[in-house]
Amino acid sequence: MEIIKALKRNVEKDYGFKIKKWKVIKNVKNSSLVVQIVTNNGKKYALKNLYLTRARQQFIAKSEQLLADRGVKLASPVLTHNGELLMEYNKNPYVLYQWIDGKSASLRNxxxxxxxxxxxxxxxxxxxxxxxxxxxxxxxxxxxxxxxxxxxxxxxxxxxxxxxxxxxxxxxxxxxxxxxxxxxxxxxxxxxxxxxxxxxxxxxxxxxxxxxxxxxxxxxxxxxxxxxxxxxxxxxxxxxxxxxxxxxxxxxxxxxxxxxxxxxxxxxxxxxxxxxxxxxxxxxxxxxxxxxxxxxxxxxxxxxxxxxxxxxxxxxxxxxxxxxxxxxxxxxxxxx
CATH class of the missing domain: 3.90.1200.10 (Aminoglycoside phosphotransferase (APH), C-terminal lobe)
Structure with missing residues (x-):
């Protein structure tokens, strides 16, 4: 699909890596898109578009960045080459996150x-x-x-x-x-x-x-x-x-x-x-x-x-x- 190809090119340009694997984890129309990205050097990321306003997405990503700086364990947003928390494509804000390996926590007891x-x-x-x-x-x-x-x-x-x-x-x-x-x-x-x-x-x-x-x-x-x-x-x-x-x-x-x-x-x-x-x-x-x-x-x-x-x-x-x-x-x- 041409839209996906263009999105991939934007990601590679803004973050400075080549995409080896592109796996859609979640795709709900006009609600959320989550993609697992594996680069040529083996690094893994999660790309998210939540179809939010730029102001709202900026607040989310900045909060995550500030919390990570204070030692809170979370999936940190990755900055673009220009030092931005967001990447815009097709008038939607995207955020790239560190991929966290592991399993969901349990609530057994x-x-x-x-x-x-x-x-x-x-x-x-x-x-x-x-x-x-x-x-x-x-x-x-x-x-x-x-x-x-x-x-x-x-x-x-x-x-x-x-x-x-x-x-x-x-x-x-x-x-x-x-x-x-x-x-x-x-x-x-x-x-x-x-x-x-x-x-x-x-x-x-x-x-x-x-x-x-x-x-x-x-x-x-x-x-x-x-x-x-x-x-x-x-x-x-x-x-x-x-x-x-x-x-x-x-x-x-x-x-x-x-x-x-x-x-x-x-x-x-x-x-x-x-x-x-x-x-x-x-x-x-x-x-x-x-x-x-x-x-x-x-x-x-x-x-x-x-x-x-x-x-x-x-x-x-x-x-x-x-x-x-x-x-x-x-x-x-x-x-x-």
Whole structure:
């Protein structure tokens, strides 16, 4: 294909090597293109086009570069001959990355969970006070209150639309949705009474980055190290966004236990200590039923086996109940 030939020529020109092998790993139209490149001298790279704006891709690649400079183990972006983080072709930004050999990290037990949490906490800690170019757009998460309200609407809308439905997994969801709506409102109320507004309006340099999609498949076991990959959702936000994602993956195959949850937070704070205000916000976010709402919004429950869905809903309920009872039911804040 002529387009591919032209893209290859651009890569060779901008990075100064000859391509020996070109293997498409992922190709989703207008979403993502990932290619493994092997050069004539045997070096391996990953070429990515995420069909993002130049500003967004610049922020991602610069964040990765700054984090790598601080010792975070990740797939580092490779500079072009002109010292640029991006290569443009056909009006799309491409980034070339070091290829990381290894296997996806496992989540077989609590030890595996805490090993990834340690890598996560080290990354969050290292991301503070990063210095971006003055003209670079800095990306953060939307205001949590707006997010919570929109996700509450999802649950209310689902309840209304499935009021008379008894097919598929609808009866099982109905059994749990009242509890999750209750937790959502409690989390929203706690958020409104917290110091989140002060955090949200603070300078980005005082906050930490989050990966945005930190699950075990985006962590590579390479040379006895945990290496983070795929930072396309990186942004400034609170640590709960990464902790939630990882813990939800762990809970797919494990029953919720308070000691595992507490152990995860303890391991995290061993490498990235949280203030009492920030920890409270993290716990509020764990109380909010993000995973349940996502199942509804993205219709993930359709076609899911009833047994699997029941397990996931049960674990989410146990987690939310544990967080509420331990940290919020008696206005204990983050103590106790």
């Amino acid at each position: 609590q030890e595996d969970l805490e090993a990834i949490v340690e890598a996560m906490a080290r990354f969050h800690q290292a991301s503070k006070q990063l210095q971006y170019p003055d003209d670079m757009k800095i990306y953060g998460h939307e205001h949590w209150e707006n997010e919570y309200k929109e996700r509450i609407k999802t649950m209310r809308k689902w309840s209304k639309e499935h009021k008379s439905s008894d097919s598929g997994n609808a009866p099982l969801i109905k059994k749990y949705i009242g509890f999750f709506q209750k937790m959502a409102y409690k989390a929203l109320q706690e958020l409104q009474n917290s110091r989140y507004e002060s955090y949200f309006n603070s300078e980005a340099s005082a906050k930490s980055l989050v990966h945005g999609d930190l699950h075990s498949n985006n962590v590579i076991d390479s040379k006895n190290e945990k290496v983070l990959i795929d930072f396309e959702d990186v942004r400034y936000d609170l640590p709960s966004k990464d902790l939630l994602r990882l813990f939800s993956m762990y809970s797919k195959n494990h029953s919720f236990q308070g000691k595992t949850f507490s152990g995860m937070l303890e391991k995290y704070e061993g490498y990235h200590k949280l203030s009492s205000e920030i920890k409270k916000l993290v716990l509020i976010d764990f109380m909010f039923p993000h995973i349940f709402e996502r199942l509804l919004r993205k219709k993930k429950y359709i076609g899911m086996e009833n047994k699997e869905l029941k397990h996931r809903l049960k674990q989410e309920k146990k987690k939310a109940a544990y967080v509420y009872e331990k940290y919020f039911s008696n206005n204990q804040g983050t103590g106790g």
